[in-house]
Amino acid sequence: MVPLEEVRGMEIPENIKKRLSIPFEENFYAGHTACQGCGAALGLRYVLKAYGKKAIFTIPACCSTIIAGPWPYSAFGAPLFHTAFETTGAVISGIEAALKAKGYKVKGKDGIMVVGWAGDGGTADIGLQALSGFLERGHDALYIMYDNEAYMNTGIQRSSSTPYGAWTTNTPGGKKHFLEKRHKKKVIDIVIAHKVPYAATASIAFPEDFIRKLKKAQEIPGPSFIQLFAPCPTGWRSPTDKSIELARLAVQTAYFPLFEYENGKYKINMPNPKKEPKPIEEFLKLQGRFKYMTKEDIEVLQEWVLREWEELKKKAEVFG
Amino acid sequence: MPMRKVMKGNEAAAWAAKLAKPKVIAAFPITPSTLVPEKISEFVANGELDAEFIKVESEHSAISACVGASAAGVRAFTATASQGLALMHEILFIAAGMRLPIVMAIGNRALSAPINIWNDWQDTISERDTGWIQFYAENNQEALDLILIAFKVAEDERVLLPAMTGFDAFILTHTVEPVEIPDQELVDEFLGEYKPKHAYLDPKRPITQGTLGFPAHYMEARYKVWEAMENARQVIKEVFEEFEKKFGRKYQMVEEYKTDDAEIVMITMGSLAGTLKEFVDKKREEGVKVGAAKITVYRPFPIEEIRALAKKAKVLAILEKDISFGSGGAVFADVARSLINEKEKPIVLDFIIGLGGRDVTFGQLEEALSIAEKAMKEGVEEEVYWIGLRKEIL
Amino acid sequence: MAESPFKADIERVEKELTEKMTPGAIAYIPGSSVINxxxxxxxxxxxxxxxxxxxxxxxxxxxxxxxxxxxxxxxxxxxxxxxxxxxxxxxxxxxxxxxxxxxxx
Known part of the structure; x- marks a missing residue:
């Protein structure tokens, strides 16, 4: 993959140069049917830039099924396999095994990347068993969970990755029941409990970091996992132009901190490591799904965010 | 020279898999099929079979991994039974719809509740609409042969559908019988290598499989599966012939036994056919004009063969180990479907028998036969009978 | 004015795309979404x-x-x-x- 830098012969300011590490070639094609401002679609564009045509994708029934297009269309420039909701981990295991049996090089430099791309529902809930099996058996493949924090394709129902206080169509709030009552499930911690060689969080607002992690996932043998924060304007009741801003704020508030877990070591990759997290309210106020939260609700969420953030920092300190 | 060995049905299935040389096997333990993957993992561990063996965490993942492997263009195999097959249900449609010729061995077992590990055919019968070809074996030799045949039929370009071969729990899976293991060279010749043209995931050929099918296209995709299943009739016959030429054992969609002058033909599948033939011999000695027929291929259903058989008899008595509550047995429904527009047709009666491992005795077969004889003389009273029920505990 | 990176793809897809149903409903043309x-x-x-x-x-x-x-x-x-x-x-x-x-x- 040729980086933009080499294609574009111009003098480039230092601060922009980093952005140009993103490969230039597009393998995610326009004309796809994602909603306006879709974080998942942008995520796919980055993954397809990172791996080019040297990847085989598996997508379960989710928004990305629609994004990739109905028959006979495809927005992908790489081979793509659509499968049932809960099977991503198992299907990528089968593909990897088959490629190996055929004598193909899988993972590593110039190897084929076997990539599973599933949403938070398909990963944290219905697909958790197959994910665990895939991680535990040690297949040479990458599982990406694009996290938009609810079942968006079926019309915005809560998943175990939906945060505290969020409105969804099945946590509507009312006289008797509050909105979403449970805190966001830490899928990445479950993944790390498998002692995988490589796991990381990433955000569509930080593509250089995401693409660097994708490359790392390619180099390191064994199963790798990336949880990609991908805002959904439709489900979050947020303006379509705010998707990047929200993804950035999720990181800056430490609601969704960027970090890597590599062979037992934690490393935090925050854009400004010295900076204190911004108040969670900055992230919440741009989204209609949080508009019913009371001051107390916001405090509950804020406390959870900071506690989790402290825990992560401790882990990075002790196992850094 | 082919080798003769005494072995269980499960071992025969494992040998069939070994001979077919699948590149990927993904399986999960379940009684009574566990020995199939166990034996295969021995073959892999000894280097006798060069394959990737994925020890999955469920049957759902077993078939999903096979789907992934087959989509990547290799021969894939799995084995399961009962609840395991039921758990695979969703993915069975996907395998057929995507035209992935996976082969699966089934130790036919009852479904819960109550929990029951013994034999009937409710597991595979319940998957009859998934688009999988279905074979039923009478003995361990047939289990081995029909798995090899399943690969050959499934991978034929006119077909490209997955196939399952069922053999009865414990009666076959755990019972030893002499089995002839064909020569590897001959099997290699018979099967060839699986080289799909329609679908294989390869970066050199960026295709998309399993896309969303809108109402404008879905029916045509399903029709293609129907067409493939219809093509399978001819392909199965050709493969049976080729198999007989190569290995000397004859298979038929429906195997008839002493039917030529029979007034009553009792139809069944699987290992019960062996018992039934003995029963027919006994009744023939007594002068009763009864014959037997064994359905070897249940999907595609042998409609023409059943029509031909029906011309010979006054009563067709179906003996089946499955039930569709609120209707009757599945085989009965298929036989009735085959005859419904025939000008002259025999009486068709359905006997639900041997569920959950209940022994099928000559006494039960006598009971079914006498009901059939009565219907022949006096007309049909009822259509569906449960035979061998312990009425004293009901 | 530079050309759309998809210009060649649009031409390719318009030429090759067909509604003829294939076994397994496989979409054989990568990037065919560009005509949408x-x-x-x-x-x-x-x-x-x-x-x-x-x-x-x-x-x-x-x-x-x-x-x-x-x-x-x-x-x-x-x-x-x-x-x-x-x-x-x-x-x-x-x-x-x-x-x-x-x-x-």
Missing amino acids: KTGSWRVFKPEFNKDKCIRCFLCYTYCPEPAIYLDEENYPVFDYDYCKGCGICANECPTKAITMVREVK
Whole structure:
């Protein structure tokens, strides 16, 4: 993959140069049917830039099924396999095994990347068993969970990755029941409990970091996992132009901190490591799904965010 | 020279898999099929079979991994039974719809509740609409042969559908019988290598499989599966012939036994056919004009063969180990479907028998036969009978 | 004016795409979505002021379609055939060189 830098012969300011590490070639094609401002679609564009045509994708029934297009269309420039909701981990295991049996090089430099791309529902809930099996058996493949924090394709129902206080169509709030009552499930911690060689969080607002992690996932043998924060304007009741801003704020508030877990070591990759997290309210106020939260609700969420953030920092300190 | 060995049905299935040389096997333990993957993992561990063996965490993942492997263009195999097959249900449609010729061995077992590990055919019968070809074996030799045949039929370009071969729990899976293991060279010749043209995931050929099918296209995709299943009739016959030429054992969609002058033909599948033939011999000695027929291929259903058989008899008595509550047995429904527009047709009666491992005795077969004889003389009273029920505990 | 990176693809897809049903309903033509002109979805349209542009590539980088490509001088070109008008480019532009205006149809 040729980086933009080499294609574009111009003098480039230092601060922009980093952005140009993103490969230039597009393998995610326009004309796809994602909603306006879709974080998942942008995520796919980055993954397809990172791996080019040297990847085989598996997508379960989710928004990305629609994004990739109905028959006979495809927005992908790489081979793509659509499968049932809960099977991503198992299907990528089968593909990897088959490629190996055929004598193909899988993972590593110039190897084929076997990539599973599933949403938070398909990963944290219905697909958790197959994910665990895939991680535990040690297949040479990458599982990406694009996290938009609810079942968006079926019309915005809560998943175990939906945060505290969020409105969804099945946590509507009312006289008797509050909105979403449970805190966001830490899928990445479950993944790390498998002692995988490589796991990381990433955000569509930080593509250089995401693409660097994708490359790392390619180099390191064994199963790798990336949880990609991908805002959904439709489900979050947020303006379509705010998707990047929200993804950035999720990181800056430490609601969704960027970090890597590599062979037992934690490393935090925050854009400004010295900076204190911004108040969670900055992230919440741009989204209609949080508009019913009371001051107390916001405090509950804020406390959870900071506690989790402290825990992560401790882990990075002790196992850094 | 082919080798003769005494072995269980499960071992025969494992040998069939070994001979077919699948590149990927993904399986999960379940009684009574566990020995199939166990034996295969021995073959892999000894280097006798060069394959990737994925020890999955469920049957759902077993078939999903096979789907992934087959989509990547290799021969894939799995084995399961009962609840395991039921758990695979969703993915069975996907395998057929995507035209992935996976082969699966089934130790036919009852479904819960109550929990029951013994034999009937409710597991595979319940998957009859998934688009999988279905074979039923009478003995361990047939289990081995029909798995090899399943690969050959499934991978034929006119077909490209997955196939399952069922053999009865414990009666076959755990019972030893002499089995002839064909020569590897001959099997290699018979099967060839699986080289799909329609679908294989390869970066050199960026295709998309399993896309969303809108109402404008879905029916045509399903029709293609129907067409493939219809093509399978001819392909199965050709493969049976080729198999007989190569290995000397004859298979038929429906195997008839002493039917030529029979007034009553009792139809069944699987290992019960062996018992039934003995029963027919006994009744023939007594002068009763009864014959037997064994359905070897249940999907595609042998409609023409059943029509031909029906011309010979006054009563067709179906003996089946499955039930569709609120209707009757599945085989009965298929036989009735085959005859419904025939000008002259025999009486068709359905006997639900041997569920959950209940022994099928000559006494039960006598009971079914006498009901059939009565219907022949006096007309049909009822259509569906449960035979061998312990009425004293009901 | 630079050409859309999908120009060749559109020609290829228009030539090759067929509705003839294949076994397994396989989509054989990669990138065939390009003939689906999603620009018709647009309510707001990005308007570009070249004078303000510092060529930072942010709009190009963050476009989810992608409907922004770069010309020979590395200025963004907006592909209105595909731009759905989400406004991310305008929101992220550090110099306000992009503004969203209501589409007049």
